[in-house]
Amino acid sequence: MSIEPFYLHFARPGLRHRIDLFFAEKGQGFNPMPMVRSRLVSILRLDAMSDAELASVGLTRDDILPFVFEDCFGDLAASKQRPTA
Template sequence: MTRDNVQIGMGHRSLNSRIDVFLSEVGFGMNPGQLRRAKLRQIIALECASDAELAALGIARDDILSFVFRDLLAA
């Protein structure tokens, strides 16, 4: 059985903490655990990309979470 026990730190806050804060700031009234797990691979891939690679996608590093969750946040 696999376990979700990988801890990833980016800067002063862990990636999971940044995702939780992002989701709480946009007003989700639910536990973001399932959403985080569903999007984590894409978030990690983008976090590992260079700034030039992100620019080619048209996003800034600070906009990664907004970009990944854009399908849920579309107005």
Template sequence: MAYTITHFSPETRSRIDAFFNRFGQGMNAYLEARARSAQIEALEAKSDAELARMGLTRDRIVAHVFRDTYWI
């Protein structure tokens, strides 16, 4: 015979919620970084002339991509 517990104490529920909250935040950070790495690669593939037309230099690509996140 199998038993299933469907009721958790508030402390247990809080610990489970905290775990999934941290896990979700980690996934968000990972997905955000992956999306931005594609943008960085696309900009790095451009020629210096193309970057100059955009007002960028190679050493400022990362700062440009993360400009809304970090004050660089």
């Protein structure tokens, strides 16, 4: 049995770059793709929302990755109300 390679195509330009930059800024010495894959549905769902929809749940587009990986890095301010993903 052969295993087919896994390729991701991001519909919104720049999302892959934002994910790479997010982890590069953390200075992590590991391959984050397994972690990204496990949360990709949440990332894509939030990224597909309009800016107004994100604002209605208390997020900006720049908050998406810190929110999704909050349990790992705790980026959002403790006082900020967080929606459930």
